[in-house]
Amino acid sequence: MIAGKLEVAIKINELRQPKAIKNGWQRFYIDCDGRIITITVKPKIYNKLIDGASNYPHWVAAITGKRGQQADNGFVLEEPNIQVFERKPKPEATATLVLLEPG
Template sequence: MIPGKLEITIKINQLPQAKTVENGWQQFDIDCDRRIISVTVKPKVWKKLTDAQASYPQWVGAIAGKLGQETENRFVLEEPNIQVFERKPKPEAIATAGAA
């Protein structure tokens, strides 16, 4: 058997409802097919999501991290990192909207 590393990537397209915990860190939960993942991020990382919400009409956020401790009804995502991308409409969707 060889050692491996388990990482999880969660994709979102809406700003989660977050609560502020110590030192300005933000904590929020994500429902992934009825499995609740609890995420706590630094203010700098949270800013990526709020900037995307303010700057782009459509966006996608990819939250990656390690599967952490399991609690009563959820998992904790350890060492989360967020990447945000602008989501552009597909060309056929634009053409269909223009023809209507």
């Protein structure tokens, strides 16, 4: 048997109001295809998310961590970390119409 490490990666691009808990920590929930993931982070980590969302008009956050305790409809994400990236909007395809005259 080979030992492995299970990590979870979740991508988001919108924010909701978190629930403030003791010492400035923030708790929020993410619905991943019907599974509710509970994430609790230090103020410093949550501030990275807020800063990225406010600095980039189009952004995406990657939240990684270990799968923790099972909850009713999902699980708790342990040791979460957040990275925020600027997302480049895809250029819209434009069609060029060229008319050719006979001759």
